[in-house]
Structure formats: C-alpha cells, structure tokens
Amino acid sequence: MARRSRHRLLLLLLRYLVVALDYHKACGFSDPKDHHVVTAIEYQEVILACKYPKKTVSSRLEWKKLGRGISFVYYQQALQGAFKDRAELIDFSIRIKNVTRNDAGKYRCEISAPSEQGQNLAEDTVTLEVLVAPAVPSCEVPSSALSGTTVELRCQDKEGNPAPEYTWFKDGIRLSGNPRLDAQSTNSSYTMNVKSGSLVRTFQALA
Template identity: 55%
Template sequence: MLNTGIRIRNVTRKDSGTYRCEISAKSEEGQRLGEATITLTVLVPPTTPICVVPNSAMTGTVVELSCKEAEGSPPSEYQWYKNGVALLEKTGTGSARTANITYTMNKKSGTLVSVVTNCNKSCRENQISVQHRNAQWL
C-alpha cells in the first residue's frame, strides 16, 4: 500500500479548511472513484491582551475597562479578576474579540487582571493597578 498523504509544513491559521482526497483506479467495470473529506482546524494560542483603562477615577464613579486580543483561534474567552476574585462570567467570545466591563470604584486599591484563554488551554493575562484617590477640593 502506498503512502499517498500530504504534509503541510509550518501550518498557519490560513491552512484551516476542508480537504478532499479522490482515488481512482481502472477496473474491469471501468474507472472506480472513491473520496474522503476531512476538516483541518488550526489552533492558535491567544496573545497578551491590550487593555484600555482610565488613568484615574474618583471613588463612586463608574469606569469602563476594555480588553482586546485578536490572534486566538478559536476566538478567546475573557475573565476579569480583582485581587484574585472573578468579577463577571467569561465574556468576549465571538467576532468582537473584546471584553468590556463597567466597574464602580470603591475605596480599596488593588489589581485588576484580564485573563484570556481559548480551547488550546493557553492563557495570557494583563494586570492593571487600581489606586484609590480621594477628591481634592481647592
């Protein structure tokens, strides 16, 4: 039996797709044809997310935190944490590839972390320091 497979070197996301192999051989009944179809899915780990946050915010105000990652395949899921505690359920899957949350500033400083994962079980994170600031009146 001959090895009639193909080898794709340096696989990239663009190699994902449906491949079909056709087989033909002459026989007494004429030419016989067989085929097989496979789907190749190339998995790409997420990159470190780019996060956008305000430089500062007053206690009691609402801030929007945005995090984006564009390389993961399949699309990544996002999880926000503050001081190790999850803030929301996983968000940001699909074509948007962005995770936005609104967060009410309180009197506690801490670290916000955006964690990005996909089915590769790969993980990337970006840490953001949050500092409590009191209003200063002139």
C-alpha cells in the first residue's frame, strides 16, 4: 500500500513538472541571465536594444530603469521623464540622444503579446556604461617644506569615468616613478600612486 502511494505521488510530481515546463515554453519567458553591456561617451548617443523577433500591433512594450527603485522609461506608448525630449523608440529599442552620466545603469524591456498558447511574455536587460572625460583636477601642493621632513602632494578628479591615472611633473619634466632615475630627485626621494594621484616626497637633511 505504501509503495502504491509513493508511486502515485511520484507520477503526480512528474506530471506537474511536465506541465510547468510546457507552460514556461508556451509563455516564452526569457532567461533573466540574458543581458548585455553597452558603452557610450557622455553627450553622444546610444541605442538600448531590446532583442525580440518582431513587433506587432497588439504587442505591449515597457522600458524600465532598475536601481534602488524602478522608474519608467517607456510606458503606455510614450517616453517618460528625462527621456521624453531626448530619446526615440525604434521598434522595441530606444535611441538616447545626448547621453549623460546620470543615464548609466541597468535597464529592462518587457514585452507581452497574444499567441495561440496564451499571452506571450519576454524581457531583456541591458547595462549602460557612460564614459566621462576627466576634469581639471584639484590639487593640494604645499608652497614650502623643511629639510628632513615628508610632505604629500595630492591631485584628485571626481568626474572621470573610468577613474583617471595621474602623472607628476617637476620643473616641466615628467617624473618616472623611480626616484633613482630622476635627475630632479636630488637630495630627496618619493613614492607616487598613479591611481589616487598622491605623491609623497621626503627631503633629506643636509649637513
């Protein structure tokens, strides 16, 4: 009796699994892992592509920007918010003009369309990365230093993306990063970080 019960339970589970797989296939859900990355230069244009075979009259499209909260980009057949005046719809894709750094982030398009099996649902995600040119860095350079002391010179730019690297010059000549090779490093030594923009210099005490 126990074996028959287990056998019936196993058959029910198998039937449920088959139905679930058929439903998933019929409704056309896309793999949530299927996404791509698009890179754009600030103030130029970019196309966020939504991969879907064909647009029909009965297709319903929504574009959303994901993050801490979800905001609509395209909803009820109209572009929304900041995209209203500088974007256009091309089939299911969106062409953004004059891209800004605030546009960077993850987007998702959602499409629903009727089919013989019922409502066909699909979605696609795309990540937009915006390259931003570095600005003139703000620098902190002491006007003088005592012999035998260590001072830190620092430059920083908060706008560039990706983060810029820094090069230091002394009297118009580039520092190589190796004090032993620099003629400008007489009576002093230094360490340089091209990532953070800092230059730590130690002045030797003269007898």
